[in-house]
Amino acid sequence: MILNIPRQIRKINRLRTIATILVKYQVISISKSISVISPVTLVSRLLDSSNRITKQEDFAVLIRRIFEELGTTFIKFGQWLSVRPDFVSPEILKELEKLQDRLPEVPFKTIKQTIEQETGKSINEIFSQFSQQPISSASIAQVHCGVLKTGEIVAVKVQRPELKKLISVDIDILKTMARWAVRKTPHLALHRFDELLSSFKNTLMEELDFIHESKRQDRMERVLSKMPWVHIPKIYWEYTTKHLIVMQYIEGVKLTQKEYIQNYKGDRNLLGERLNDCVFRSIFEYGFFQSDPHPGNVLIMEESEFAIVDFGMTESLDKVTVNALLKWYYAAIYRDIDMFAETFLKMGTPLAPIDEIEFRNDCIDFIDEIHYQPSSNDISVGNLLEIINHIQYQHKITLPTSFVLLFRTICFWDGTFRYVGVDFDWRKDWGPKLKKLIQSQFLSESVVQDMQKSLLDYKQLISKYPANFQDIVDKIKEGKLKVEIEETSLIKQLTGIQKGLNKLAVSIFVSTIIFGLFYLGRGQGNEFLLQIITSGKELWWIFLLIILMFFYLRKK
Template sequence: MIYSSSDSYKRETEPLRRYSAEDIAKYYRYRPWLGLFRSVKIFLYFAVFIIQLTLDKWFKKEENNKQKRAEQLRKILTKLGPTFIKVGQALSTRPDLIRKDFLEELIKLQDQLPPFDSRIAFEIIESELDLEVEEAYKEISATPVAAASLGQVYKAVLHTGEEVAVKVQRPNLLPVIRLDLYLMRLASRWVAPFLPLNLGHDLGLIVDEFGTKLFEEIDYINEGRNAEKFASNFLGDPEVKVPCIYWRYSSHNVLTLEWINGYKLNDLDTIREAGLDPSDIIRIGVTSGLRQLLEHGFFHADPHPGNLFAMPDGKMAYIDFGMMDQLTEDTKETIASSVVQLINRDYQALAKDFVNLGFLTPETDIKPIIPALEKVLGNAVGQSVGNFNFKTITDDFSELMYEYPFRVPAKFALIIRSLVTQEGLALSLNPDFRIVEVSFPYISRRLLTEESPAMRKRLIEVLFKDGRFQWERLENMIAIAQSDRQFDLLPTASLGLQFLVSEEGDYLRRQLITALIEDDRLHTEEVHRLWTLIQPELKPQKLFDVALQAIKQFSQELVAN
């Protein structure tokens, strides 16, 4: 469809800003032929493809035709449009799921999609900004530098001299997405009983969550606000870069933002040629992802290689903030707690966290589930990311899901997508990278250093089990946290001492005294092990600085009272 006037373009797009499953179902209920035509088209594309794969196998032509079939799959997903391109993008980060020839083609879906006519794009820019293209930009590329599932990007220069990226949304996008979401919701009713992960309970809600986020993603005003919120969360972080938004040249369908010079994360050779260590890039990605989930609660739900760049100065740049989500404080704390329970192999506490997160209903009897969790997760700690991944856990859980009432809450669909994608990136950059070596130290450090009452409560829950102090857990947490380069023991100890002498710490003081003398003996051996663990960090100058800071704070509190 070619837009000959700004009015016709706006009439086509303005009424459809928010996702509503009911409104979409109502629309297609009276137009069943549209859904039928689309369903037949999808079925025929994939049926022909599967038949060709089968014939290749029968006639032993798999090796000869593998590149041809890979290109064919990419073209099928491209022809079916944005919803299927999104699926292909997710699969392109999973070398453990997709064979190499298919993977190389699916990676092209991230930013090598067919562009639409630049004349239409410039027409959209002018209608949205109410400016001639030459008035808005001093220079702009004649053709797009990248084309994605929802829009395409031009490189431009503002009249004030800044290099910018200009995103222009594809025309006629919403009707296609709306129909695909309608068919997905219909299909969820039929598919749910056959899924191995017991998704049936919430599958419709998961589709709705995806639909809501997809509609948000095609609103560039929303994306710009998300980018600014994300940037404020990482303000002062020396390892994360977020582009600036130029609001004067942005609208619902056009977004102008700072140009990022960097290397795509799946371009391993270029990253190495630039003198960057892929393991450092992975560490930044995993740590920043954990910060999003556990500190800010506001996370990037679509971190595929086309949206993440390694910069020459070693930073990681995030772009494309259309698909984001927000977690509650309680959810953040419970996720952190559940990871520590996994470290400590406390599967009873882990099962309780699953209840709190909504993976199990409150009335579920968790006793028979605990041995099953231990069997599935028992060997997870310490494995490399090549073995410890969501595919492995999913395969192990598949039988469990039929036997026990696990479910995936709709809210966690995007979290799982984000984690799976980041894990796939780690696999692409370095199959031997140990993801636990980054995530566990980070979470242990966060629990030990967090000043919020809620997180302190989680720490106490971890350190005390059945009223008894868990000495080994404290040792494990300190030892694991020490492998995090940002962990400093003395300030952490200072925070702990301040809490102990406060009114809030009265319960913990009594519990620690009990722990030292429980079982009618002094626990000198445990104390000695802790001392051996922390003694190397107790440098005289550090001790003096911490003592001085504590005296100053104590004096200020006395004056205040």
């Protein structure tokens, strides 16, 4: 096997960088040689360090700071872990949600080189103006403002260089650490680290493909087209590639600009209604929502309008998941504990046995937190999220990522309503809407559609049946069909059941004959018995009794 030397060199250099940062935060000693550090020694010393820290909160802060300094992969990994409350403790989870997705600026020279490599044209051929100072600089990409030769003002999103190589090396290191941790602490195998890291890698690699992101942005523009007060930037496909997005520049003010929000001149309540309508319809009607909203990618505009400008993370929901979400939130608002718990377990995957009584009590705590608050201002959706996280972590239940992302999305929008000064109670608004959507599933049109789908499935099954059946018959004729049952305990049980049924049948027959004889001879005493013995034509009764008793004793 020939080693990939460049990859090995990158891995060694990356390990040195990680070790240097761990030394900075006093996780490992500087006296140890950084040149011989390995993933195993890194995770070993990190665990030793965690044992020295008495407060879980302090360890959580340490993890968050290290992740931020380690860059793109670890920032994204931390953000991804923040939606896995079945795996991460509540203290660490809360801290990971604070991860800042900001990195040092990429030099303009590198940005210019990337644009020209991706488009095959010089930057001056595409843009009449281009700002060298970025609008924002995050872990995946950097955004600049420019003006196309055709006069449109655009935002240019340029991916950071060499990200795939860096991410591949980092995930290799994480996998090595995870395998060692499982060997050291076997119960960690419950969390299936290999699957977890593979899922994270797939998610991150998809986020690196800006063609996918642009398609999602286009789709969101079409989905929300019936809401003219929501603005989604138009994509300029002629300049967009896997590492570059050129999109419409939208004038607006980020939620981070407190002074503007405090002095907002538009109708705040109308803005709140429109924000809520956008969130509700995109989730429950269209099954497609922006799953990573934050103050930096929501722009408030004049006339109570707003824009969403980043679609690196979106969620598409199938019909089954949407229906489950409908029931989940309906049950929470109308305090149907059975429906809530049932939906939770139906959609979730328990990784360990569940204490059903404790689980139900935790669900009641969640619903009561919603149900017994007198006003919207008393409801903390963040606290509700903490309860959900507690339920998942305590009972080791893995929910679909869409559930957790959705709740975090609602948590963000709830905070936004408060931030812009909107008095909005989502229980009163969502309850009737959810009820209406659930009722619509039982309308004739919806029922007919479901029946049509079922009939098509049956039609397909029936159309294939003759060929499949003929194939089975041919194999039987050729002696190629062999069916074996290897579950010996099942065979023993079936055999026991068969013997029991045989005995029961014989007992019924014998009891019937004896009962019949007694019925015929009632009141005759010994005369009836003598009559049977002396009567040749009645001897068949005795013969039948002997045969049946013999059969019974043999089976026994």
